Amino acid sequence: MEASFFLLFLLTFCSSIHSSFSTTTTDLITTNQFIIDGETIVSSSGTFELGFFNPNGSSNRYIGIWYKQILPHEQTVVWVANREKPLTNTSSVILKVTEPGILALLNDKNEIIWSTNTSRSVQNPVAVLLDSGNLVVKDANDGSPENFL
Ligand SMILES: *[C@@H]1O[C@H](CO)[C@@H](O)[C@H](O)[C@H]1NC(C)=O
Ligand SMILES: *[C@@H]1O[C@H](CO)[C@@H](O)[C@H](O)[C@H]1NC(C)=O
Numbered sequence: 608m609e610a611s612f613f614l615l616f617l618l619t620f621c622s623s624i625h626s627s628f629s630t631t632t633t634d635l636i637t638t639n640q641f642i643i644d645g646e647t648i649v650s651s652s653g654t655f656e657l658g659f660f661n662p663n664g665s666s667n668r669y670i671g672i673w674y675k676q677i678l679p680h681e682q683t684v685v686w687v688a689n690r691e692k693p694l695t696n697t698s699s700v701i702l703k704v705t706e707p708g709i710l711a712l713l714n715d716k717n718e719i720i721w722s723t724n725t726s727r728s729v730q731n732p733v734a735v736l737l738d739s740g741n742l743v744v745k746d747a748n749d750g751s752p753e754n755f756l
């Protein structure tokens with residue numbers, strides 16, 4: 608009896624480690640793979656992380672990029688998306704890529720809170736957090752920096 612409880616606990620523990628691991632291993636945001644508050648994307652070598660954060664002593668929530676290796680209380684934010692549009696309630700807010708190649712922060716009514724813009728469109732737009740700390744919108748199948756949107 609005790610052994611089977613322990614096994615169940617172990618399995619639950621392992622699957623929770625697995626799921627928390629797999630949610631932090633992408634460096635991509637796509638048209639159907641978006642992030643919500645509490646989720647992040649990480650650059651391929653683990654240098655930078657993008658997600659929602661609160662600056663010191665503020666109740667405002669922002670989307671930003673910070674150095675992943677630094678301890679959370681020493682968080683060094685290197686870029687802020689919605690600096691002019693702080694959020695107080697992120698419960699239905701998502702960050703996703705929309706056609707034709709725009710990275711947008713949307714509310715539950717699908718209204719744009721903040722977005723990038725582009726003069727060109729691509730077939731399959733994705734946003735990638737690079738190890739240089741740059742966040743770029745590009746075609747999923749085109750790695751040439753000169754074609755980044
Ligand atoms: C937050 O406060 C600490 C201590 O006052 C400071 O060292 C740190 O730089 C601050 N972080 C930001 C993002 O302002
Ligand atoms: C936050 O927003 C959600 C949906 O937009 C709403 O249901 C909820 O009541 C809001 N919470 C607060 C504290 O305003």
Ligand SMILES: *[C@@H]1O[C@H](CO)[C@@H](O)[C@H](O)[C@H]1NC(C)=O
Nearest residue numbers: 709719722723724725726727
């Ligand atoms: C986005 O860019 C297009 C083309 O450059 C421009 O016409 C449009 O006004 C821009 N939209 C916003 C919201 O800045």
